[in-house]
Amino acid sequence: xxxxxxxxxxxxxxxxxxxxxxxxxxxxxxxxxxxxxxxxxxxxxxxxxxxxxxxxxxxxxxxxxxxxxxxxxxxxxxxxxxxxxxxxxxxxxxxxxxxxxxxxxxxxxxxxxxxxxxxxxxxxxxxxxxxxxxxxxxxxxxxxxxxxxxxxxxxxxxxxxxxxxxxxxxxxxxxxxxxxxxxxxxxxxxxxxxxxxxxxxxxxxxxxxxxxxxxxxxxxxxxxxxxxxxxxxxxxxxxxxxxxxxxxxxxxxxxxxxxxxxxxxxxxxxxxxxxxxxxxxxxxxxxxxxxxxxxxxxxxxxxxxxxxxxxxxxxxxxxxxxxxxxxxxxxxxxxxxxxxxxxxxxxxxxxxxxxxxxxxxxxxxxxxxxxxxxxxxxxxxxxxxxxxxxxxxxxxxxxxxxxxxxxxxxxxxxxxxxxxxxxxxxxxxxxxxxxxxxxxxxxxxxxxxxxxxxxxxxxxxxxxxxxxxxxxxxxxxxxxxxxxxxxxxxxxxxxxxxxxxxxxxxxxxxxxxxxxxxxxxxxxxxxxxxxxxxxxxxxxx
Numbered sequence: 001x002x003x004x005x006x007x008x009x010x011x012x013x014x015x016x017x018x019x020x021x022x023x024x025x026x027x028x029x030x031x032x033x034x035x036x037x038x039x040x041x042x043x044x045x046x047x048x049x050x051x052x053x054x055x056x057x058x059x060x061x062x063x064x065x066x067x068x069x070x071x072x073x074x075x076x077x078x079x080x081x082x083x084x085x086x087x088x089x090x091x092x093x094x095x096x097x098x099x100x101x102x103x104x105x106x107x108x109x110x111x112x113x114x115x116x117x118x119x120x121x122x123x124x125x126x127x128x129x130x131x132x133x134x135x136x137x138x139x140x141x142x143x144x145x146x147x148x149x150x151x152x153x154x155x156x157x158x159x160x161x162x163x164x165x166x167x168x169x170x171x172x173x174x175x176x177x178x179x180x181x182x183x184x185x186x187x188x189x190x191x192x193x194x195x196x197x198x199x200x201x202x203x204x205x206x207x208x209x210x211x212x213x214x215x216x217x218x219x220x221x222x223x224x225x226x227x228x229x230x231x232x233x234x235x236x237x238x239x240x241x242x243x244x245x246x247x248x249x250x251x252x253x254x255x256x257x258x259x260x261x262x263x264x265x266x267x268x269x270x271x272x273x274x275x276x277x278x279x280x281x282x283x284x285x286x287x288x289x290x291x292x293x294x295x296x297x298x299x300x301x302x303x304x305x306x307x308x309x310x311x312x313x314x315x316x317x318x319x320x321x322x323x324x325x326x327x328x329x330x331x332x333x334x335x336x337x338x339x340x341x342x343x344x345x346x347x348x349x350x351x352x353x354x355x356x357x358x359x360x361x362x363x364x365x366x367x368x369x370x371x372x373x374x375x376x377x378x379x380x381x382x383x384x385x386x387x388x389x390x391x392x393x394x395x396x397x398x399x400x401x402x403x404x405x406x407x408x409x410x411x412x413x414x415x416x417x418x419x420x421x422x423x424x425x426x427x428x429x430x431x432x433x434x435x436x437x438x439x440x441x442x443x444x445x446x447x448x449x450x451x452x453x454x455x456x457x458x459x460x461x462x463x464x465x466x467x468x469x470x471x472x473x474x475x476x477x478x479x480x481x482x483x484x485x486x487x488x489x490x491x492x493x494x495x496x497x498x499x500x501x502x503x504x505x506x507x508x509x510x511x512x513x514x515x516x517x518x519x520x521x522x523x524x525x526x527x528x529x530x531x532x533x534x535x536x537x538x539x540x541x
């Protein structure tokens with residue numbers, strides 16, 4: 001049998017024969033079971049161990065601090081494992097510009113875990129962990145820290161080619177990692193950046209502390225991402241805790257705790273659920289949650305302090321068919337929400353049980369100090385939208401502010417506009433139809449509301465037909481019952497309480513975790529009128 005010159009195997013039953021085999025191959029007794037131990041505490045020793053490794057091997061780094069003077073490049077198909085984040089440290093000690101750890105052209109997988117990459121604040125570190133043209137990476141339990149204050153490179157950067165989006169990094173996981181003190185004076189310092197076609201990746205349970213820009217940034221058609229259960233604090237610059245930008249469609253952003261600005265910017269079919277966006281330190285950034293896209297779901301989020309504007313909808317992308325539910329926005333210093341249609345408008349948005357409360361006047365430094373303190377603000381171009389059981393309470397000025405051209409066909413159903421220091425509602429100008437159904441309006445500076453004007457058609461009716469239970473990993477079917485769908489212009493839009501939204505009379509969804517989910521259906525008829533229906537589904541293993 002042929003033997004590898006660098007690895008000891010357990011196929012010899014005799015301890016004497018095993019020792020002889022190890023000696024004959026120049027091995028240490030520790031190198032067995034295809035484990036290649038790094039012998040020495042510098043980058044040359046690491047590179048030598050990597051050179052001896054083959055796919056399927058584990059390159060092991062013992063506890064200690066390694067002096068890194070040149071790039072370390074683990075091989076595809078191997079495991080590159082330290083003794084623990086607090087025990088194995090790769091610390092930069094060079095005098096020439098370099099990348100500390102690099103992965104290129106890995107198509108058969110690679111695991112990186114159990115060590116710290118410390119850039120030592122040195123400007124010669126061009127990047128700490130760069131990955132290009134690769135797939136199936138499993139990066140977990142790493143710490144990356146202390147890049148030069150002006151360094152614009154992320155702690156971990158997945159990237160393909162600009163502008164083609166070719167050779168991105170795909171089908172990979174970054175989990176349970178810590179990133180701290182990354183590019184503190186750079187407008188791009190962040191924990192993770194997934195860019196230029198780096199699709200179908202997951203970032204979960206990571207902690208980002210103190211960066212020049214924010215936490216987890218994605219861009220340029222890096223689609224089909226899961227960003228879940230991460231914590232971001234100390235975001236500098238624009239304070240983008242999580243940014244999904246530029247064609248990053250079909251992204252799920254759930255259960256994160258960030259200080260500022262969750263941005264869905266120019267991306268469709270995304271879902272943002274159960275995120276907390278809050279900073280009580282006195283630091284204020286621009287936005288809490290930004291939604292620039294269509295066919296999106298924004299539910300069960302809390303925005304509580306540290307923002308000028310709580311929820312912002314603007315820009316030139318289309319912003320149609322978006323469902324907001326059970327969001328709480330409070331303690332902003334400009335507006336709790338601004339919906340600004342701009343050139344493409346905002347159509348077919350449904351807001352259910354959202355709260356826009358306690359916007360301050362005279363606190364901090366809002367961009368527009370003479371126009372602050374409003375709860376829900378419409379700045380033109382919003383049509384065929386419904387607010388059901390929403391609340392605007394205790395705001396420093398207006399409860400609802402509507403102005404700008406083309407603000408029309410709005411429904412307020414069972415809303416509470418209460419105890420705002422200014423008027424309950426201001427505006428709009430000319431409009432064709434508006435309804436106020438069973439709304440509570442009291443305790444405001446003025447309780448007057450714009451007169452109702454009838455819609456030309458009645459709102460549609462809808463119901464959800466489904467089983468009350470489902471199994472993890474087993475597709476569940478949901479059927480929309482609504483006469484409105486007889487017209488092909490009508491739309492049935494689904495939120496399953498997890499994962500991506502869907503459209504259609506009949507939809508299928510596979511739940512990936514057990515729990516109790518509220519499945520919501522929004523039907524928009526051909527006339528642009530909306531209605532909501534929901535069912536609760538218990539999902540078990």
